Amino acid sequence: MSTTTLRLPPDLRDRVSKLAEESGKTSHSFMLEAIAERVANEELRRGFLNDGNARLANMLDAGIGIEWTEMREYLRGRAAGTDSVPPKVKKWRD
Structure with missing residues (x-):
């Protein structure tokens, strides 16, 4: 696993720490889950857009x-x- 440094504003860092603690997780695992969730949502959104664009192209082509x-x-x-x-x-x- 590679290492990436995130520079968080103090207020965001504090919010993450608080929520992670309340969830019984480390800040690190909390942020990993948040990033993974965002990536999955973005991949799903792009899949919908690609599917819609392909269907539109097919509709325009077929008439x-x-x-x-x-x-x-x-x-x-x-x-x-x-x-x-x-x-x-x-x-x-x-």
Whole structure:
């Protein structure tokens, strides 16, 4: 494992120390967990963005998609717990 030095402002260092102690952890393990959580969240976010961009490129290339108004109603129904029928894919470009 490599070593990295973090220069923390005194107020942040104190907050980390307090929370780590309350959690029964060392400041070091608390910061490692925080960094690992942030990295995982950022990787997930970038994965969503990459997936969305790929789907958009595919939609633009194929010229087919789902009307947003129809998808919104479908999603509202799903969120409300009703049996919603997924909207049909339509050609929007010749």
